[in-house]
Amino acid sequence: MVSTSFTPIASLAGGVLIGVAAVLLMWATGRIAGVSGIAARLFPPYEDGEFAGRFAFVAGLVAAPVLVRLVTGSLPAQTIEAGTTVLIVGGLLTGFGSVWGSGCTSGHGVCGLSRLSVRSLVATITFMAAGMATVFLMRHWS
Amino acid sequence: MAILVQFAIGLIFGLGLMVSGMSNPAKVLNFLDIGGIPAGTWDASLAFVMAGAVAVTFIGFSRVLKLARPFFAERFYLPTRSDIDPRIVAGPAIFGVGWGLAGFCPGPALTALGFGSASAFIFVAAMCAGMVLVRFVAHWPSLTRFVTPADPLET
Numbered sequence: 468m469v470s471t472s473f474t475p476i477a478s479l480a481g482g483v484l485i486g487v488a489a490v491l492l493m494w495a496t497g498r499i500a501g502v503s504g505i506a507a508r509l510f511p512p513y514e515d516g517e518f519a520g521r522f523a524f525v526a527g528l529v530a531a532p533v534l535v536r537l538v539t540g541s542l543p544a545q546t547i548e549a550g551t552t553v554l555i556v557g558g559l560l561t562g563f564g565s566v567w568g569s570g571c572t573s574g575h576g577v578c579g580l581s582r583l584s585v586r587s588l589v590a591t592i593t594f595m596a597a598g599m600a601t602v603f604l605m606r607h608w609s
Numbered sequence: 610m611a612i613l614v615q616f617a618i619g620l621i622f623g624l625g626l627m628v629s630g631m632s633n634p635a636k637v638l639n640f641l642d643i644g645g646i647p648a649g650t651w652d653a654s655l656a657f658v659m660a661g662a663v664a665v666t667f668i669g670f671s672r673v674l675k676l677a678r679p680f681f682a683e684r685f686y687l688p689t690r691s692d693i694d695p696r697i698v699a700g701p702a703i704f705g706v707g708w709g710l711a712g713f714c715p716g717p718a719l720t721a722l723g724f725g726s727a728s729a730f731i732f733v734a735a736m737c738a739g740m741v742l743v744r745f746v747a748h749w750p751s752l753t754r755f756v757t758p759a760d761p762l763e764t
Contacts, residue, residue, distance in 0.1 A: 468642075469635040471652045478654040481629020482661025488622035489662070490669030495614050497679030498686050500622065502716040503704075507740040520615040525719055527619020531627060532723035534620065543627050545721065546635035547728040549711040558718070558732040560707030562739025565715055567747075568700015569688075572714040573622075575701070576659060581666035585691055590701040595641075597705025602641040605709070 468606065469546045489578055496520060501574020502528070503565035568594075611681040623720045629658040632720050634712025641709055707739075 489500035496517075505521045508514070536542050549557060565571035568590055570579060575594075579587020630636045639645065639652035678684055708714050713721065713732050721729035 468638070468650070470650055471630070471633065471636040471639050471654075473652055474630055474654045475657045478629045478657040479661040481625045481627070481631065482658035482663075483665050484621055484625030484628060485658070486625075486662040486665025486669065488618050488625060489666045490673060491618045491621070492615070493670060493679070493685070494673045494676070495611065495618065495680050495682075497682040497684055499688065500618075502622075502714075502719065503740070506715055506719065506737070507744065510737070510741050510744060512744065519612050523612045523616040524619035524622075527616040527621075528623040528626075528716065528719045529723045530616075531620050531623025531720055532632070532725075535624070535627060542724060543630070543632065544635075545633045545724050545726070547712070547721075547726060548635060548638075549728065549732075551728075551731060553710050554728055554732045555735045557707045557711030557713065558735025559739040559742075560703050560710070561714065561718070561732075562707075562736035562741075563743055564700050564703030564705070564707060564739070566700070566740045566743040568697060568702075568704055571704060571716070572708075573716050577662040577666055578670075579688075580659075581663045581670055582687075584688065586688075586693065586697050589693055590697055593698050593701035594705035594708060597702045598641045598709035599643050601706045601709025602638055603644045606642060607644040 469548065471544075485573070485577060486581075489573070492524070499570075499574055499578045501570045501578060503562075503571040504569070504574055507562075507566045564594075614681070622716065623723070625662075626717050626720045629661075630654055631658055631714075631717045632724070634717075634721075636712075637714075637717070638709070638712040641712075 492498060492500040505524055508521055532542055570590060575587040575590040580591060626632045636652055639650060640655040642651060645651040711732055718733050718736055722733055
């Protein structure tokens with residue numbers, strides 16, 4: 468494992484930016500900023516005519532590091548330790564589980580909790596616990 | 610115009626993921642690693658991401674939802690369900706395992722594509738396959754006895 472330093476100020480500031488984006492999306496489109504829901508609806512069957520807006524939102528997510536690299540000439544640290552097999556299994560479970568459970572960290576963990584949704588509270592506690600249990604088994608079970 | 614605004618909102622969201630450290634799977638995994646508390650390797654930063662984001666949305670949503678309608682839409686689309694069905698536990702449990710394996714949740718995984726690593730591309734490809742699989746399963750007629758057929762993608 469790679470050790471990382473405790474960054475409360477930067478993390479709080481980043482969290483505020485994420486919150487601002489979620490509020491702006493609600494103001495603009497009237498919809499929850501849930502990334503799993505937005506990403507999943509880029510695939511058929513299409514239920515409404517909002518494809519272009521969702522695609523633009525995802526394009527913005529992907530463009531953020533590109534813009535940062537253009538402006539500052541560098542990118543923040545990113546260490547991906549998982550090998551190909553773990554990435555594929557992790558990706559499948561993340562995609563399936565987040566959509567099956569109607570949301571991920573953003574939809575349930577941020578938007579849902581701030582709306583005091585009981586379903587989102589149950590979901591957030593569950594994915595946090597499952598994530599912690601998985602990391603515990605991977606790192607400390609030997 | 611609405612499209613450009615949504616691109617800009619995605620950009621702000623992505624910048625938030627980068628500034629906060631969520632775009633670094635190592636940091637996410639160190640946050641989830643409560644077994645690392647005794648050794649001092651636990652990274653509590655991500656609790657601050659959630660605190661900042663929830664505080665802003667808590668105040669912001671209550672203001673925005675007082676408006677008659679969104680700027681670019683007819684009405685607000687808010688989830689209304691409050692029942693606890695098996696899916697609201699099983700889905701997040703499956704997602705949590707995937708999150709703990711690689712350290713990516715959907716937002717940071719998409720932003721990681723812009724970092725240009727092959728690993729992020731592999732993860733996102735698998736993630737999209739998982740998402741498509743749900744849509745396939747949820748629309749499978751014989752399964753509607755077990756899952757709620759109404760809006761399977763409600764947040």
